[in-house]
Amino acid sequence: MTELLQQILAWVSLHPGWSYSVIFLVAMAESLAIVGLIVPGVVIMFGIGALIASGAIAFWPAMGWAVVGAVAGDGLSFWLGRHYQERLSAIWPFSRYPESIHQGKRFFEKYGGKSVALGRFFGPIRAVIPLVAGMMGMTPLRFLFANVLSALAWAPLYLLPGMVFGASMELASEVAMRLVILLLLLLLILWLAYHITRGLFRRLHPHTSQWVQWLLNWGKAHPIMGEIANALADPNHPETRGLSILATLLLITSGLFILLLGLVPNGTHQGIDMTVLQALQSLRSPWADQLMVYFTRLADIGVIYPLTAGVLLLLLATGQRRTAGYWFAAGLFCLIASPLLKFGLQIARPEIVHHSTYSFSFPSGHTLWATVLYGFLSVLIARPLSDRWRWLPYTLAGLVIMAVALSRLYLGVHWLSDVAGSITLGLAWVSLLGLAYHRHAAQAANWRSLSLASIIILSIAFSVESSLHHQDKMAEYEPIHTVMPLAASAWWQGDTKEVPTYRGDLRDREDHPLNLQFAGSIHWLEAQLMNSGWQRKAAFFWTDGLRLLSPSQSLQELPILPQVHEGRYEALLLVKHLADDRRLVLRLWESGFQLDSKRPLWIGNVSEQQQQRLLGTLTFAETGPAFGQALGLLGEDLKQLDSNQWQKSGSLIQIREQP
Incomplete structure (x- = not known):
């Protein structure tokens, strides 16, 4: 992926004229009638914005060609509609999308001339409004005015997300590319959860009454299972016994399903289980650890x-005893x-963190609790809402569930x-419990008080847990x-293939060599170098990020961004x-080796930083590529250190050629 990006940047730098032609064509196609439904213009404009942030494309020419392309695309669409009128409905490809044209007509009738400006920002009708x-007889002058104004707003709006992303990628390459990849993965998962939850609700909700009636008829035809069917669907039938039977059946079914999959005690996890585990572990970084623990x-x-x-307690205090029983x-x-x-299945956990002997893997208690409680809470809140808004609590619950689930995997x-x-187990129970609740509880909970109370309780409990146990949880995970162990003689002779030679941020990224190795106490080394003008740098704190928003600051005033090697910050x-x-920066990380089982081995590099400005509003200190030159300056300081102090401390240091 990195090599592909570099090739794209190189090509764009060599052919800027073609790049602007592509921008014009994409903007025009994205605005062209019907064609805009097919061309992934949003994605391409996002990529162009990322190239602007990287410096491969200039902003103002790119924006200018995007505006011209958008105006041209809308203008051509307007001319087609004005020239062919209603005959367009019978001409391909317009004949293939009659509903889009009807939807555009309804939108135009509702908003009139303003629809030209508004429609450019609405995906489903953007490609048909001009x-x-x-077709509806709008005057050309009035259309041109709305067309140009909306294009001037559209171009920067569509380029900005890519520009922000490109700037973040530049920052990420300095700190931890893993974090950006993980955040993109998280956004993708949450986006999918949002659309899947909302889509399922809209498609399944209209059929619930038919399914309930089918369940009642099925219960009458099967007397043995009638107890369960009536408990769920018959408002006049007691539900406690039927729900108890259902809960037991769910537990038995879950256990049998897991056993059939072969996930038995002492069994091995292969395939997708191991692949997902290893993939997420390869994306670990300290900041991501903090986020996932939250x-x-x-x-x-x-x-x-x-x-x-x-x-x-809230449900009992407000007299909703039946609803409280379901909760x-x-x-x-x-x-x-x-x-x-x-304890019944005793499936072993992954061997990533320390855990007790009697700590087992299935089910994930956190995921089950989140699915059932947040899921059923959304059922209680959604019931009194209108169909227009009922999807919202379900979607919010789905986002929380997916965040918890991803954190357990990460x-x-x-x-x-x-x-x-x-x-799956949690959703099955929430669905069955929700069906019984809807059929048996005549009084719906007050969604306002329930939502407010839940938010307040959740906020207080979350804050207290964070203040009391956050550091303990970080250590736990x-x-x-x-x-x-590593033989000192082998290390001194350079026979150490196991020791990494590049910073491990992402696989195949070999732009930060680890050409400095030190065996001994890093506190002793720190004390010695401070006599040669080196200074200890405090850990980066979130408030330091505000200083990145001041482009007028000098390099010396800018904070040093932490870097990640194999999921850890520098020691x-x-x-x-x-x-x-100018400034030099020395970084050392734990290597995971000890010389002769007594002296820890540290690996790192020294680099010269340079000031980098992004989008005219963001500035940061970027690690330069001249590692060898910076290493030479460090070598001059090391030569001035007292050799007797080295012998007394038992410390050793090696400067290695860049591989």
Whole structure:
């Protein structure tokens, strides 16, 4: 991927004229009648914005050609509509999309001339509104005015996300590319969860009455299973016994399903389970660890128990005893199902973090609790809402569930099959419980008070847990790191193929060599170098990020962004300011090796930083490519150190040629 990006940047730099031609054609095609429905203009404009941020394409020419292309595309569509009128409906390709044209007509009739400006920003009708405007007899002068104004707003709006992304990629290459990849993956998953949840609701909701009636008829025809069917669908039938039978059947079915898959005690996980685990572990970085621990906290006991108790007390206090009973049944199911299945199946967890001997993998308790409680809470809130807004609480619950599920996978405490099985089990229980609740509970909960109380309880519990136990949780989810012995003689002779020679940010990225190796105490090395003008640099804090928004600052005033090697920040970070607004930065990371099992080995590099400005509003210190030159300047300082101090400390240092 990196090589492909570099090739694209090189081609664009060599052929800027062709690049602007592509921008013009894409903008015109994206605005052209019907064609815009097929051409992925948004994606291409996003990529062009990223190239602008990288400096491969200039902003103003790119924006100018995008505006001209958009105006030309809309103008051609308007001319076609004005010239052919209603005959267009019988001409290919317009005949293939009659509904799009009808939808455009309804939009134009509702908003009139303003629809030309508004329609450019609405995906489903963007490609037909100019065509419809011509068909409906809009005057050319009025259309041209709306066309140009909307194009002037459209071009920067569509380029900006790509420009921001490109700028973030530039920053990411300095800090941790893994973090950007993970955030993109997270956004993709949450986007899919949003669209899937909303889409399923809109397609399934109109058929629920038919399914309930089918269930009642099926229950009458099958007396043995009638107890369950009536408990779910018959408002006059007691539901407690039927729901208890259903919960038991769900647990038995889940256990049998897992056993049939072969996930038995001492079994091995292969295929997609192992692939997903290894892929997510390869994306670990300290900032991402923090984010995922916050996500997983949404289903920690210290958060989920107060939420369960708080909602239960609210329902009882407002006299909604039957609804409170359903809420209690939701929590009780998780309380019983999770330990019962864990100890019954005893499936081993991934060996990524430390865990107790009696800690088992399936089901994922966090995922099950999140699915059932947040899912059923959305059922309670959604019931009194109109059909127009009922999808919203379901979608929000789906986003929370997916965030918790992804965090459990990322932190390496569960397999994909654990999380998928837990979501399936939880959704099955929420669906059955929700059906029974809708049929039996005559009084719906007050969605305003329930939503407000849930948000307040969740916020307080989350804040308290974060302040009291965040650092403990970070340590709990810290991956296991093993220290391997290495012979000092072999290391000194350079026979150390196991020691990495490049910073491990992403596979095949070999732009930051690790050409400095030190064996001994990094605190001793720090003290020695500080006598030669080097300074200790404080850890980067989020408030330092505000200084990146001031392009007028000098390089010396800019914070040093932390860098990630194999999921860890540098253990030692020193800086030395040079003349002419230059500075050197020394970084050392743990290598995972010890010389003769007594001296830890540290690996790193020294680099010269240069100031980089992005989009005229963002500036940061970028690591330059001249690692050898910077290493030579460090070597001069090392020569001045007292050799007796080296012998006393037992420390050793090697400067290696860039591989």
